[in-house]
Structures are given as structure tokens and as C-alpha cells.
Amino acid sequence: MNDALDVALRLLIVFVVFLTFPLLVGQTEHKVMAHMQGRLGPMYAGGFHGWAQLVADGVKFAQKEDIVPAGADRRVFQLAPAVALLPYLLVVLVIPVGPGEGAVGQVVDAGVFFVLAVMGVGVLGSLMAGWASANKFSLLGGLRTAAQLLAYELPMLLTAASVAMAAGTVSLPGILDAFEWWWLPWQIVGAVVFFVAGLAELQRPPFDMPVADSEIIFGAYTEYTGLRFALFLLAEYAGIVVLCGLTTVLFLGGWHGPFGADGLGWVWTLLKTAVLAFVVIWLRVTYPRLREDQLQKLSWTLLVPLSLAQIALTGIVKVVIS
Amino acid sequence: MAESHRPARSRVPGSGLAKGLAVTLRTMTRRTVTEQYPDVQPDLPPRSRGVIGLFEENCTVCMLCARECPDWCIYIDSHKETVPAAAPGGRERSRNVLDRFAIDFSLCMYCGICIEVCPFDALFWSPEFEYAETDIRELTHERDKLREWMWTVPAPPGLDPAAEEPKEIAAARKTAEKLAAAQERTGEGDA
Amino acid sequence: MNLAATHGFLSPTGVEIAFLLVGLVTLGAAVVTVTTPQLVHAALWLVVALGGLAVEYLLLTAEFIAWVQVLIYVGSVVVLLLFGLMLTRAPIGRSPDADSGNRWAALAVAVAAAAALVWVVVDAFRTTWIDLAGAAAGSTEATGASLFQNWVLPFEALSVLLLAALVGAIVLSRKATTDPVPPPLNSRGVGGGSRPVPDPSNECTGPAEQDGTVPDDGSGPTREPRSDAPPGRGKGALPDDGTGSTPDLNGSVPGVRSGTAPGGGEKPARQEGGTR
Numbered sequence: 001m002n003d004a005l006d007v008a009l010r011l012l013i014v015f016v017v018f019l020t021f022p023l024l025v026g027q028t029e030h031k032v033m034a035h036m037q038g039r040l041g042p043m044y045a046g047g048f049h050g051w052a053q054l055v056a057d058g059v060k061f062a063q064k065e066d067i068v069p070a071g072a073d074r075r076v077f078q079l080a081p082a083v084a085l086l087p088y089l090l091v092v093l094v095i096p097v098g099p100g101e102g103a104v105g106q107v108v109d110a111g112v113f114f115v116l117a118v119m120g121v122g123v124l125g126s127l128m129a130g131w132a133s134a135n136k137f138s139l140l141g142g143l144r145t146a147a148q149l150l151a152y153e154l155p156m157l158l159t160a161a162s163v164a165m166a167a168g169t170v171s172l173p174g175i176l177d178a179f180e181w182w183w184l185p186w187q188i189v190g191a192v193v194f195f196v197a198g199l200a201e202l203q204r205p206p207f208d209m210p211v212a213d214s215e216i217i218f219g220a221y222t223e224y225t226g227l228r229f230a231l232f233l234l235a236e237y238a239g240i241v242v243l244c245g246l247t248t249v250l251f252l253g254g255w256h257g258p259f260g261a262d263g264l265g266w267v268w269t270l271l272k273t274a275v276l277a278f279v280v281i282w283l284r285v286t287y288p289r290l291r292e293d294q295l296q297k298l299s300w301t302l303l304v305p306l307s308l309a310q311i312a313l314t315g316i317v318k319v320v321i322s
Numbered sequence: 323m324a325e326s327h328r329p330a331r332s333r334v335p336g337s338g339l340a341k342g343l344a345v346t347l348r349t350m351t352r353r354t355v356t357e358q359y360p361d362v363q364p365d366l367p368p369r370s371r372g373v374i375g376l377f378e379e380n381c382t383v384c385m386l387c388a389r390e391c392p393d394w395c396i397y398i399d400s401h402k403e404t405v406p407a408a409a410p411g412g413r414e415r416s417r418n419v420l421d422r423f424a425i426d427f428s429l430c431m432y433c434g435i436c437i438e439v440c441p442f443d444a445l446f447w448s449p450e451f452e453y454a455e456t457d458i459r460e461l462t463h464e465r466d467k468l469r470e471w472m473w474t475v476p477a478p479p480g481l482d483p484a485a486e487e488p489k490e491i492a493a494a495r496k497t498a499e500k501l502a503a504a505q506e507r508t509g510e511g512d513a
Numbered sequence: 514m515n516l517a518a519t520h521g522f523l524s525p526t527g528v529e530i531a532f533l534l535v536g537l538v539t540l541g542a543a544v545v546t547v548t549t550p551q552l553v554h555a556a557l558w559l560v561v562a563l564g565g566l567a568v569e570y571l572l573l574t575a576e577f578i579a580w581v582q583v584l585i586y587v588g589s590v591v592v593l594l595l596f597g598l599m600l601t602r603a604p605i606g607r608s609p610d611a612d613s614g615n616r617w618a619a620l621a622v623a624v625a626a627a628a629a630l631v632w633v634v635v636d637a638f639r640t641t642w643i644d645l646a647g648a649a650a651g652s653t654e655a656t657g658a659s660l661f662q663n664w665v666l667p668f669e670a671l672s673v674l675l676l677a678a679l680v681g682a683i684v685l686s687r688k689a690t691t692d693p694v695p696p697p698l699n700s701r702g703v704g705g706g707s708r709p710v711p712d713p714s715n716e717c718t719g720p721a722e723q724d725g726t727v728p729d730d731g732s733g734p735t736r737e738p739r740s741d742a743p744p745g746r747g748k749g750a751l752p753d754d755g756t757g758s759t760p761d762l763n764g765s766v767p768g769v770r771s772g773t774a775p776g777g778g779e780k781p782a783r784q785e786g787g788t789r
Contacts (some may be wrong), residue, residue: 036346040356073605076557110653113580120588124560127595131553134605146596153589170577170653286346287339 018092022237023054029237029281030054036285057230064226071134072223080132081224081231084125087118088238095245096173098255098265111172112160115246116153122235123149123201126210129232130220141219144210144292148200151299156197158307159190162314163250176254184253186317190310191251193303195276198243200295202236204280206287209295244276245269252276368479371432372451375475376423376468380444383418387436387445395429396436397422397462423468427453428461446475532572539565547623550607556594563587573643577653 030053034041046052068077094108094115108114123145130142164170166187167178200207203219211219221232248254252272255265290298357364366372383400399422405415437445448471455461481488542561549555563586570579602608660668 032350035350035354038349038352038355040354040358043358071605073551073553076553108576110577110580113577113584117580117584117588120584120592123592124587124595127592127599128557131595131599132605139599143596143599146592146599149592150589150596157584282343282346286342 014093015089018089018238021241022234025240025277025281026054026233026237027051028277029284032278032281033285036282061226061230066226066228067223069134069223073132073134076128076132077223078228080125080129081228081235082125083128084122085231085235085238087122088235088242090118091115091242091246092238094172095242095249096176096254097245097269099176107173108171110170112164112170112175112250115172115242116157116160119201119239119242120149120153122239125232125235126203126220129224133220133223135223137216137218138220138222140216141210141222144216145203145220147292148203148207148210148295151296152197152200152303155193155299155303155307156201158304158311159194159197160250162190162307162311163187165311165314165318172249176249176256179253179256181253181256184251187251187310187314189306190314191247193307193310194251195243195247195279197299197303198247199280199283200299202239202243204236204240205284206290207295208289209292212289240277240280241273244273244280247276248272366449366451368476369447370449370451371434371447372449373427373447373453373471374425374430374437374468375446375448375470375472376465377444377446377472378420378423378465378469380442381420381423382442382444383420384441386439386441390435390439392433392435393426393429393431395426397424397426420465423465424462425468426462428458446472448472448474449476450474528572532569535565535568535572539569552598552602552604552608553595556591556598559594560587560591563591574652575656577656 031041031049042050042053044050045056068074091114094111096107126145127142130138130140130145133139163175166183167175169175169178203210211221216222221229224232248269253268254272255269257265257268383398385398388394388396388398398420400418400420402416403419405417407414434447437447450471453461453463539562542558542565546555546558546562549558563582567579567582567587570576570582
């Protein structure tokens, strides 16, 4: 009974985190983006500096009519948002926020592979949406999504493998247990490649060619309204949380910090994740969208060689120090 | 990715990217330029063209404004009254009395020609701008409304520091100088 | 791993029941994959089948294999498949040409292949049971150890095979360097300062065409006016059709020239001018 309670509590916490952290990131994006553009951002909803803007947005989305286009493939169209969103929920489950068994939803033996595999499944939702909408812009968005996923999955995997090589394990808590501070300069190239590839996989600006709103409206999500559209948006922001958390765990040492590693480990994890989320927003505000061919070129001619070089470096250092 | 277009001065690869990040970060730390309008009234510059006010005591129903208006958005009705002779034996005079003065602000394009041509200074720019209506027909404002706006007309702003002196002052000064010179001359003649 | 004697088929554990159920779902999804007339649905059902397979691996404690299955097959192969489908054709609804004419032969081949595989597996693992309660037999560590200790040679052979495939793909996708592709005619920005290519279908190409390419004496190549030329021009600019050498009033239209063509068999605009 106690076990069941424990599991239920963990699931509940993970679920709450899954529902609140993306909103936090979204609100931060509203405000940070506004101030980076010399604006104020939302100021009214909720009274104090528009803190409830996303809640208001959610209420608005819930009120909207759920429309399925006449020519669409109903089932697939309706299923797609769930396919896009649920994988991120599963990933949140396995990201360790602190040392020990208590600070992770569920310890998974092959954590790195689990995380990357499940995140790849999330993109399937965009593909389904793009195809099932019976809209040429959606189809174009779906195509671009697929092309982008194929290009950026490889460097992401390779750099994650580099960390796994360094730690000698593919379990996320295991990697954190093996972490030393000098891994930071050692794996820095891998970290950058992983982060950039992750951004591209999330279709965040400047890699948002699949949803390029000025040319293909909103890519695969063009035909969506109401709650289903909100689910897609939530998936994007949940993806940011997951990517930042994952980069923190794999490359930045998670709960390791200069001090207070025992009691305050989770603070370090959250802090690093928040800083990375800020960087995600910062990049979005700063850079223009990459063209489709530039996207592909960046991945195949820069990120893949860099990640291969990182793996080679990891291997050499590993052999030398062991 | 276009190496050929890269300016020669960026030696370090990625320095342009870093510069972009610096720009956005710097902007974030600065004050925003947003005007929170309904909460805070905007600080309008002098001579703002908000709405046209009518000072009807000055109006002689000469109709110049209505005729010059490019949009024909000024409606004026008037009638003539005879004024009894001021002195006994004098002639009766007729006078124009304003019955209606209305401006259709759904047509007005705020060119200000009516204000420019008014020879008796009966029309003025007011900075008042919050007179939106839900029906376009309600944008035709009659003389009482235009008169209310007259009281929101600010005093004309002072001259710029290095500006030329106003024409009327220059003219007055010239006349005064001439007069003084003439007086001096007559004084010399007397002496 | 224990002997079969300690296990019976009659009192199945929860894991075994789950294994069976997931197996049924996987089989069903696989059957739907090959029978559904909707192409993209087939690909999506394939996702279900492959995912079901991953769950089966999980139930057999082969966690690493399960996640790699999801990563490679669901995350990459199916995405590639969908990409290909969308790129070529992926109609919503049935594709009548998706049905093969020789379905019986295909069925026979499928059954034969399945039988062979089942026979091989059954024959190899006849009485072997995995102890699910004990240490995970398929954990990442165990898989890695057995892969790189007992099965290194097949692993390396496979990697060489993949390398060959990679090199082949690169060779196939490389363009032949001896045959440079000429730049397309209408491409903008090719040769910055050059004159625009005269386009006969464009009647107002401006002075560049007027001064050089069409001689003004009417002996040059006769070009027909466009049929959608404004009729007003036909009336006004060509009062003397058939006289040949009179340049029309609209000097910037070198194409409208009445040199050799009498008014009879012309476009409507010209006709109108000629009969006046």
C-alpha cells in the first residue's frame, strides 16, 4: 500500500511539473521576448504584470469550437496532439532532479536511449497532423518536420552517446553519479551540438522552418483550433523543459554544484534548466529563421562532424585516463 | 552560411552571432518604450492634431473653411439678421448668424486647411483624440461639441530658442522705430 | 534461466498474460498494416506493431533493445517512411492501386517466412525460460557485455556492411563532375550586369530590346502582337496596316509591327485596325 502511495505521489508530482513548468517557460518567454524587443508584454491578465496570461489563453482555447476539416482524416487528425504531447510527459518521468532514488520519477536503466527514443516519437504527432489535415501547407510543414528530424536526430544521438561513453553508463542517474567538474570543458562541444540539435528537433526558432508562419501559416498545425492546438503548443513548451533538463543532466552536471550538493541538489538542477530555457528564448528573439537548405547544411556539414569529433575526443581521453 | 557575403571585419567565426545576442540582452536591460495608454495618458507633442475646436464668437459665416475643405466635411447653415442702425439716421446693417456648424470627422482627413484659411481665428486644433464612436453617423459633431473642444485647446507653444521673431512683433517694432525716427526728426526740426 | 519443468502453461503469471495480450495487439496491428488500403494508415499501424514489439522486449527485461527498437524503428524508419509517402503521394482515403494483384503469392511467401522464423526460434530456445524475477537478463550491461565479448565478429561484419551501404549512398548521390549543369535560363542574378534575356512573349521589354535586337526598318523578323493586346492600341497605333515600313506610334513596342502581314489573317486587335 505504501508502495502504491509512493508511486501515485511521484506520478502526481511529475504531472504537476509537466503542467506548470511549460506554462512558466511560456510566461517567461512572453516577458523576456517583450523586453528584448523594447515592449512590456502582457500586463493585464491576473493583475500583476499579466502573470495569468497563459491561464487566460487556456480558458480561451477551451472555449473555442473544435473543428475538424471536412477533407481531413478524422481519427489521425484528432489523435495527433496526444501523440505529440504524451512522449514529453514520459520523459519528465525519468529526468533526475536531485541525488538519490527519491528525486526521480522512475529510474530507467537505459535512460538516455529511453529519452531520445520517446522524444523521437513526439515528432510523429507533427507528421500525423501534417498529413491528416488535408491542407497543402500542413503537408509542407509535415515534410519539413520529417526532414528536420532525420537531419538532427543523428548529431543528438551521437553526442548523447559521447556522454554515455564518458560515464560508462546509459542511465541518467548513473551519468550524474559519475560526473566530474572537468567534464564540462571536455564535453562542451557535445553539449552545444546536443542543445542546437534539440532546438531543431523542437522546431524552435531559429529552426522553425516547419512552422514558418510567414510562408506556410503554421505548418502542420494550420488546421487546428481550440484545445488540440493548445496541446500542440503545450507540447512545444514541454519540449523546451525536457530539452533543457536533459542538457542539464547530460552535460552540465545536474544536481552537482559548487556547494550545497546534498540538500540543495534539486535547486541546482532547476537553476541550470531555467538558465537554459532563458537561452532558448534568447536565441529565438535574436536570430532570424534559417532557410530549409541552411538547416540541412548546418546539421550534415557542421553538427554531425562536430559530434563525431566529440566522440573521438571522448574515446581518446577515456582510454588515456583509464 | 554565405561565406562570400561575410564582411571582412568579422575575423572570429561566430562573432556576428555573439553580437546579435548582445544586442537583444542589452535591449532587455533598458527601459521599454511601451506607452500604457489607457492607464497613462500619452504625452502629446505641441500642435497635435486631435480634433478641431470652434470658437463661434469669431465666426462670421464667411464659408471659407467649408469651401476649402478637400473632403467637404464641414456643414454650415446661417441666416441674415438686420441690425438696427447704431446712430439715429444711420443705415440698417445686416449680419450673418450661425445656425449650424458641424464637422463630419468620419470624412475629415485632418489636413488643417480650414484652420489655416479661417481669417478670423474661429477654428483651432485641439489635442483631444478620444472621441471614437460605435456608429459612423455619430462622428458628425455639431457646434456645441466643437465648442466644448475649444476649451481643450492649449496655449500656443513658445518659440524655439533660435527662432525668427514673430511677424507681428517684427512689424510692430518696425513701425515703432519708424515713428521714433520721425519724432526725432521733427524734434530736430523744432530745435 | 531455468528448465521448463518448473513452469507450467496453466497458471500464467501477470507478465505472461500481458505478454500474450500485447503479442495479440502487435499481430493485429501487423495484419492491419498489410491489409489496409490507406497508405499512411498502414505506416501508422506499423508504428503500433513496432511499439508493441518494443513492449514485448520490455516484458522480457530487454530494456536496452526495447528503447533502441523505438528509437530506430518508430523514431527514424517510420518517419523516413512517412517522409517518402508524403513526398510522393499520400492521398487521404483509399488508394485503389495499393492492392497487389498477386496477393495469394504474397500470402504464401509471408506464411512461409513466418513458419521458417517460428521454427528457427522454437528450435533454438525450445525449453529455455527467462527468469523474470531475478536480475534482468537483458539489461544494458548484459547486452553490451555479450555483444562485445561473444558476438564481436558479427557486430563488426554488420558495421562493415553498413559502411558499404553508406559509401554506396554517397556515390549514388554525387553528381558527375564532368557534366556541369548549365544554369537555368530564367534564373535571376546570374551574370549580374548582363542584359535581360529578350522574351518574345513579353511585349514591353523596354529600350534594351528596341535599340538592338529588332531593326527598325521592318525587314527584321516579324513578330505577332499578343492576342491579349489592348484593343485600343490596335485601333489607334496602327492606322495604316499593310504599308509595311511605318513604325507604329507606340515606340516601345517593337513587337507590334505590321511589316509583312496584311490585315486579313491577324489577331482580332490587328484586324480591327486594318479594316478601318
